[in-house]
Amino acid sequence: xxxxxxxxxxxxxxxxxxxxxxxxxxxxxxxxxxxxxxxxxxxxxxxxxxxxxxxxxxxxxxxxxxxxxxxxxxxxxxxxxxxxxxxxxxxxxxxxxxxxxxxxxxxxxxxxxxxxxxxxxxxxxxxxxxxxxxxxxxxxxxxxxxxxxxxxxxxxxxxxxxxxxxxxxxxxxxxxxxxxxxxxxxxxxxxxxxxxxxxxxxxxxxxxxxxxxxxxxxxxxxxxxxxxxxxxxxxxxxxxxxxxxxxxxxxxxxxxxxxxxxxxxxxxxxxxxxxxxxxxxxxxxxxxxxxxxxxxxxxxxxx
Amino acid sequence: xxxxxxxxxxxxxxxxxxxxxxxxxxxxxxxxxxxxxxxxxxxxxxxxxxxxxxxxxxxxxxxxxxxxxxxxxxxxxxxxxxxxxxxxxxxxxxxxxxxxxxxxxxxxxxxxxxxxxxxxxxxxxxxxxxxxxxxxxxxxxxxxxxxxxxxxxxxxxxxxxxxxxxxxxxxxxxxxxxxxxxxxxxxxxxxxxxxxxxxxxxxxxxxxxxxxxxxxxxxxxxxxxxxxxxxxxxxxxxxxxxxxxxxxxxxxxxxxxxxxxxxxxxxxxxxxxxxxxxxxxxxxxxxxxxxxxxxxxxxxxxxxxxxxxxxxxxxxxxxxxxxxxxxxxxxxxxxxxxxxxxxxxxxxxxxxxxxxxxxxxxxxxxxxxxxxxxxxxxxxxxxxxxxxxxxxxxxxxxxxxxxxxxxxxxxxxxxxxxxxxxxxxxxxxxxxxxxxxxxxxxxxxxxxxxxxxxxxxxxxxxxxxxxxxxxxxxxxxxxxxxxxxxxxxxxxxxxxxxxxxxxxxxxxxxxxxxxxxxxxxxxxxxxxxxxxxxxxxxxxxxxxxxxxxxxxxxxxxxxxxxxxxxxxxxxxxxxxxxxxxxxxxxxxxxxxxxxxxxxxxxxxxxxxxxxxxxxxxxxxxxxxxxxxxxxxxxxxxxxxxxxxxxxxxxxxxxxxxxxxxxxxxxxxxxxxxxxxxxx
Numbered sequence: 014x015x016x017x018x019x020x021x022x023x024x025x026x027x028x029x030x031x032x033x034x035x036x037x038x039x040x041x042x043x044x045x046x047x048x049x050x051x052x053x054x055x056x057x058x059x060x061x062x063x064x065x066x067x068x069x070x071x072x073x074x075x076x077x078x079x080x081x082x083x084x085x086x087x088x089x090x091x092x093x094x095x096x097x098x099x100x101x102x103x104x105x106x107x108x109x110x111x112x113x114x115x116x117x118x119x120x121x122x123x124x125x126x127x128x129x130x131x132x133x134x135x136x137x138x139x140x141x142x143x144x145x146x147x148x149x150x151x152x153x154x155x156x157x158x159x160x161x162x163x164x165x166x167x168x169x170x171x172x173x174x175x176x177x178x179x180x181x182x183x184x185x186x187x188x189x190x191x192x193x194x195x196x197x198x199x200x201x202x203x204x205x206x207x208x209x210x211x212x213x214x215x216x217x218x219x220x221x222x223x224x225x226x227x228x229x230x231x232x233x234x235x236x237x238x239x240x241x242x243x244x245x246x247x248x249x250x251x252x253x254x255x256x257x258x259x260x261x262x263x264x265x266x267x268x269x270x271x272x273x274x275x276x277x278x279x280x281x282x283x284x285x286x287x288x289x290x291x292x293x294x295x296x297x298x299x300x301x302x303x304x305x306x307x308x309x310x311x312x313x314x315x316x
Numbered sequence: 317x318x319x320x321x322x323x324x325x326x327x328x329x330x331x332x333x334x335x336x337x338x339x340x341x342x343x344x345x346x347x348x349x350x351x352x353x354x355x356x357x358x359x360x361x362x363x364x365x366x367x368x369x370x371x372x373x374x375x376x377x378x379x380x381x382x383x384x385x386x387x388x389x390x391x392x393x394x395x396x397x398x399x400x401x402x403x404x405x406x407x408x409x410x411x412x413x414x415x416x417x418x419x420x421x422x423x424x425x426x427x428x429x430x431x432x433x434x435x436x437x438x439x440x441x442x443x444x445x446x447x448x449x450x451x452x453x454x455x456x457x458x459x460x461x462x463x464x465x466x467x468x469x470x471x472x473x474x475x476x477x478x479x480x481x482x483x484x485x486x487x488x489x490x491x492x493x494x495x496x497x498x499x500x501x502x503x504x505x506x507x508x509x510x511x512x513x514x515x516x517x518x519x520x521x522x523x524x525x526x527x528x529x530x531x532x533x534x535x536x537x538x539x540x541x542x543x544x545x546x547x548x549x550x551x552x553x554x555x556x557x558x559x560x561x562x563x564x565x566x567x568x569x570x571x572x573x574x575x576x577x578x579x580x581x582x583x584x585x586x587x588x589x590x591x592x593x594x595x596x597x598x599x600x601x602x603x604x605x606x607x608x609x610x611x612x613x614x615x616x617x618x619x620x621x622x623x624x625x626x627x628x629x630x631x632x633x634x635x636x637x638x639x640x641x642x643x644x645x646x647x648x649x650x651x652x653x654x655x656x657x658x659x660x661x662x663x664x665x666x667x668x669x670x671x672x673x674x675x676x677x678x679x680x681x682x683x684x685x686x687x688x689x690x691x692x693x694x695x696x697x698x699x700x701x702x703x704x705x706x707x708x709x710x711x712x713x714x715x716x717x718x719x720x721x722x723x724x725x726x727x728x729x730x731x732x733x734x735x736x737x738x739x740x741x742x743x744x745x746x747x748x749x750x751x752x753x754x755x756x757x758x759x760x761x762x763x764x765x766x767x768x769x770x771x772x773x774x775x776x777x778x779x780x781x782x783x784x785x786x787x788x789x790x791x792x793x794x795x796x797x798x799x800x801x802x803x804x805x806x807x808x809x810x811x812x813x814x815x816x817x818x819x820x821x822x823x824x825x826x827x828x829x830x831x832x833x834x835x836x837x838x839x840x841x842x843x844x845x846x847x848x849x850x851x852x853x854x855x856x857x858x859x860x861x862x863x864x865x866x867x868x869x870x871x872x873x874x875x876x877x878x879x880x881x882x883x884x885x886x887x888x889x890x891x892x893x894x895x896x897x898x899x900x901x902x903x904x905x906x907x908x909x910x911x912x913x914x915x916x917x918x919x920x921x922x923x924x925x926x927x928x929x930x931x932x933x934x935x936x937x938x939x940x941x942x943x944x945x946x947x948x949x950x951x952x953x954x955x956x957x958x959x960x961x962x963x964x965x966x967x968x969x970x971x972x973x974x975x976x977x978x979x980x981x982x983x984x985x986x987x988x989x990x991x992x993x994x995x
Contacts, residue, residue, distance in 0.1 A: 033381060107384075107387040210442070216384070224439065225433075230525065231522070291443055292521055293518075
């Protein structure tokens with residue numbers, strides 16, 4: 014499945030190889046049964062300790078696959094330390110989580126469920142809750158051929174569903190395909206996006222999500238020790254404040270921005286990134302143009 | 317071994333070879349398929365690596381790049397490695413390859429982290445070098461308001477920017493480091509207040525960032541290209557080939573086995589064929605070559621080829637006497653003897669050609685004499701007795717030889733020839749075809765004579781020495797030829813026996829002679845053979861005649877051959893008994909020709925003994941014959957048996973016979989056979 018996706022991606026890449034950004038494919042193949050079960054799980058609070066939180070709580074499609082808060086709220090109203098990254102198009106990310114600790118969606122899916130301040134359910138509890146539910150045991154066994162649900166089964170179903178959460182037909186994608194034209198400010202914004210160097214990090218199908226970069230590369234940003242950066246994994250000094258470059262797909266819908274939700278508007282975010290990571294100071298007009306371009310990255314939001 | 321067993325063994329061996337062949341084929345096919353597949357997989361991993369490295373360099377070189385391509389190239393490498401690792405027999409059949417491949421994957425995990433680091437550094441270097449170029453343009457705008465010191469610094473910054481770009485493209489660590497101090501000094505310079513230093517400060521920041529990231533950029537790029545990763549892959553591939561070669565060795569052993577099995581089965585089949593072929597040409601009893609072998613060997617003989625044929629005399633009697641089992645033993649011993657005794661011919665081959673017929677096929681030198689060879693064989697044969705159960709049983713043999721084709725037929729003719737000597741060498745005179753022609757003629761003549769009533773009885777008078785007169789006649793058959801010539805029946809007798817004319821011949825003579833006897837006086841002796849005595853109809857007719865001619869029986873004497881009387885003793889006793897009721901008397905003909913057991917003859921209570929012509933004929937010259945005849949006469953006298961001498965052909969013999977006390981005599985000296993009796 015993943016290979017098929019990669020092949021599709023590389024073909025797409027070849028087709029639009031003259032541009033560093035490529036359109037989202039209209040569809041990618043997935044297992045319908047698994048995805049349907051994954052969807053059910055995605056929206057079921059059964060997977061949270063106090064039956065209040067679902068995956069969708071923090072990954073609301075109407076909010077661009079995020080929760081529109083600077084940091085997320087978990088079970089018993091606990092505040093997390095990270096801004097909820099969008100679930101939309103997450104299949105195209107090279108790793109998952111802000112610090113890339115999960116290699117793929119399956120590895121990622123159980124993370125928030127187990128996280129004590131997110132959904133707070135141990136893998137054992139999660140699977141025993143589903144094993145106690147006749148609907149889930151039935152539906153799972155039809156797919157897996159086994160009588161009991163394992164934590165990994167849960168992850169597989171959710172991950173399969175998340176494959177379906179892609180947002181094709183963004184105005185910019187249509188422009189890349191030659192199906193529409195950008196306004197002059199949008200065009201200008203895209204040109205600046207490239208020449209300022211934004212595109213060196215934000216490229217590919219997800220306009221980001223394919224490399225790690227340091228937050229505050231040129232002009233440092235203060236590090237919050239509660240934050241899960243690459244350093245928490247590698248313990249290398251150079252990995253402090255290093256995060257996976259986030260996708261800019263549907264960026265207009267996913268405010269507030271950055272790993273800690275510290276930028277409230279797109280204008281704010283563009284300005285901060287220009288300063289801290291590019292060491293430049295674009296004019297307001299330039300920022301506006303870039304924002305106009307970023308707004309063309311909003312695609313069809315799944316229901 | 318039985319034929320079925322042979323066939324079974326051959327089939328088993330054959331099918332084993334076939335199964336082996338099939339297994340070999342499927343094994344090699346699987347082997348090479350696996351090997352090719354795996355090798356292809358190794359190549360795919362290598363290709364994926366190369367594509368990844370290519371993509372990375374691409375990313376390092378171009379400003380606008382899509383990093384997805386690097387990530388998918390990484391994924392490609394993982395996929396191709398995992399395909400190999402997930403092959404079930406990989407871990408089982410190629411454990412070392414598997415271990416090395418795992419090691420390779422672990423190293424690649426590390427490389428992937430390095431690639432991520434490189435990507436991070438690469439972006440920084442790209443963006444800062446781009447930013448430097450942009451900043452350069454701003455720097456020149458400020459020159460109008462600058463002091464000369466400012467200008468010098470700006471110029472230095474300008475040159476440093478150039479050097480940095482050069483160092484970046486040359487991946488020159490040292491060049492970049494050499495700029496360190498200069499940058500430090502320049503960064504402390506205070507520009508004239510009129511100059512907007514913000515851009516210059518930014519530039520210094522970029523310098524710093526480049527200085528910070530460039531070593532990482534270079535290190536990671538070099539580390540990515542570290543050949544050790546590909547080396548582990550190569551090592552794994554090499555190990556695979558080694559392990560695979562090991563398997564191939566098994567394949568080749570297998571093929572040796574296959575060839576071995578195949579050769580064995582072919583060998584066995586060949587052996588069976590040879591054995592069977594030999595068996596076909598061998599006589600199972602004597603192990604000599606057989607008739608079929610003889611026919612074939614004959615075709616390959618060149619030069620002066622001859623055949624000696626050996627027949628065991630009276631083997632049938634031996635068989636009857638000792639039994640078939642003993643008969644077989646005699647045949648085996650005889651065969652052995654024939655094979656081992658010295659033989660004068662060249663390249664002899666020995667055969668069993670019939671029940672008791674053996675053959676020696678050989679070659680003669682130009683001046684060899686076939687008779688000598690045959691004679692020498694015949695003489696050598698009984699030199700050492702053949703012992704069976706420590707009892708000498710050397711059979712008497714007849715030997716014939718021929719070098720005229722067809723060898724077997726001619727030698728056989730020589731052997732069967734009645735007038736044969738031992739050994740007989742075939743010559744044209746013995747030609748069977750002539751004999752057969754003669755036989756046919758004789759048979760025809762006899763048959764016609766019988767039909768045309770030309771076979772008649774003649775009567776030879778027998779002198780009685782006591783009365784000095786003829787008292788008896790011997791009835792002899794004569795054939796009147798078409799030209800009225802009278803011929804003895806003797807040459808026709810054998811033909812008559814062989815062509816079933818004999819009973820008719822006897823009946824004709826008996827019937828005709830009885831008519832004559834009835835009208836004449838005196839005694840008449842009539843010759844009967846064992847065939848006549850055993851012929852029911854003939855005996856019936858005799859009785860009918862004896863009844864018809866009343867009291868004729870007293871004047872009838874039946875002459876029976878001495879040899880037949882001995883051989884068919886029982887049958888003759890009952891005949892004699894029957895004839896005596898008619899008053900008939902019995903004479904033994906040719907007495908003294910064999911080695912008769914006198915006592916046995918006497919038991920027959922015969923009346924007359926006719927002493928064999930061979931004894932009488934030589935009485936005037938052979939003293940030994942006189943002694944024998946004297947002995948016969950002596951014992952007949954004491955048994956009141958009358959004696960008659962045959963073949964008295966001169967006066968001297970007539971005188972001797974009379975002197976010896978023989979009662980009667982017949983022969984040309986007295987009378988030849990006459991058409992009518994004298995009385």
